[in-house]
Amino acid sequence: MQTDIKISVQTEDFSQAEEVALLEQSNHSDGAVVTFCGRVRNRNLGENIQGLFLEHYPGMTEKSLSKIIEQAKSKWQINRVTVIHRVGQLSVGEQIVFVGVTSPHRHDAFAANEFIMDFLKVNAPFWKKELSDNGEKWLDARSSDQDKAKQWQ
Amino acid sequence: MQTDIKISVQTEDFSQAEEVALLEQSNHSDGAVVTFCGRVRNRNLGENIQGLFLEHYPGMTEKSLSKIIEQAKSKWQINRVTVIHRVGQLSVGEQIVFVGVTSPHRHDAFAANEFIMDFLKVNAPFWKKELSDNGEKWLDARSSDQDKAKQWQ
């Protein structure tokens, strides 16, 4: 059986088109493909953003993402999953994270993709430092992200 | 203000990469992009599928999709929406439908995208005729699709 899970933590940018092509390649049983892509916004909490610096915990990051994907696989019928997360310095508009999921059933693909993003937000060891007009600042975690993850239980 | 809604019913194939690029172009306020792509599966209800023929009701189709998108816009904070649906003869593995949604908030992008797909499935005038090993057959609507759409109310 081929490996259907791809996890990558990388400084380089990625191509959504290539990732979708990999998810769909020789895959004629999954009729549904759902993707999420998160990018650096130009505004956050009222401030003008110039960019982000993303730090992570090498080693733990991959294990944590792998565990989240396994949980999703145990809840829904999904076959291929790709998670890419960038680290390092990113400018406004740049891609930060990509999650792609394939399934024979569209609801499974939607639910699993959102589940993976919700748990990535609270369990995967990434930290954002924001560079705005007011200088550098580590972002605080949002209680709304904790609430979203709890809703799956 | 530029038009943020794109609806296309077409026989030609489309490029998800180009559609995502259009959704993201000069769009630095929406941090979340969710896409759905549905493709022709090789199996359905136990039969080997060779392809599909898709018929639609020209004129009504666009109005119906436009109404579904407006409903989604009234429920969630979403900015750009693209819906592409192909008609005519399609082979296994070919793309049938694409829905792309951008938002400042990931949950809004996920929910609106799934809402649009769920209502497209029950309200947009498209019909599939399946070509399988057992010949040609118009597909029956599924009660599970009606149930999914009702869950949003």
Place this chain on the structure above:
Amino acid sequence: MIKVVFFAALREKLACSELSIESDNISTVEQVKQHLIMQQPDWQAHIHNNALLSAVNNEMVPANHPVKSGDEVAFFPPVTGG
């Protein structure tokens, strides 16, 4: 005149995609159906099918929806796109 259009499996069963009927004495979708069956009795089973959907001027409507001269009335099976 009222324009009547049929789609998909229904179009094939009736062997008809489009026709026009006089609008005299027709004021609802249900009356359009009755008129069609009067003209073509062998269409009865296909037209009097509870699953059949109706649209007037491109809007999905119930059977008691008003119809007037110049309207386009469509009948079709439950949709199966996406």
Place this chain on the structure above:
Amino acid sequence: MIKVVFFAALREKLACSELSIESDNISTVEQVKQHLIMQQPDWQAHIHNNALLSAVNNEMVPANHPVKSGDEVAFFPPVTGG
């Protein structure tokens, strides 16, 4: 020996990304924290922060989680990726 690593805002506040401590008399994450504060009293406010998260060997764990020689213990603020 126990390897201790710090990340993000905590790493910057402590001005330290990694250190090693003797594992004698240390059997839980909470005891690692106490040991660090004993060595560096000015770390107290940063280490005794209820929001702080802990991981042992790359798994997120509560403060009473066991720790033994050879383990890697990490402390970091709530995560903010995605």
